[in-house]
Amino acid sequence: MAGHRxxxxxxxSIYPLYVTKVERKxxxxxxxxxVIRWLTGYDDAGLAEVVADGSDMETFFARAPRMNPDASLITGVICGLRVEDVEDPLMQQIRWMDKLVDEVARGKKMTSILRGSGTASV
Structure with a gap:
């Protein structure tokens, strides 16, 4: 999937769509x-910075302070694909984030979404 748009x-451009999705629910x-902080290690200032500077998704994940080691526990289907089967590492990270936001929108308990860690900081 190299070069996917x-x-x-x-x-x-993606972040407000996530927010709108969960607020509608x-x-x-x-x-x-x-959930984004848990997955990527960004703090509030870091998130604000990547929104303000227009970083693309590739840069967003490349500059992530720390991908959560428990991210590999994220499973399920998003956009018709099983996230655990996505082969491209960047696409898998994007799908992990999609899946976490989807779980928030569906009202899943935060401790379950964060794969039992119960906290955004690790």
Whole structure:
């Protein structure tokens, strides 16, 4: 999947879509931020910076302070694909993030979404 157009899409254009999705289902921006921080290690200032500077998805993940080692526990289907079977590492990271946001929107408990860690910081 090298060169997929999502790789060059700005995180700033995707982020508000995530927020809108969860807010439509009665959840909050803070919950979106929590799962993104858990996955990537960004803090609030780091998230604000990547939104402001227009970083594309490839850069967003390349600059992530730390990918959570428990991310490999994220399983299930998103966009018709099993996230654990996605071969391209960047596409898998994007699909992990999609899956986490989807779980927030569906109202799954945060401790379950964060794969039992119960916290955004590790």
């Amino acid at each position: 999502i790789f060059s899409t700005s995180f700033a 009665g959840h909050t921006r803070d919950e979106v931020d929590t």
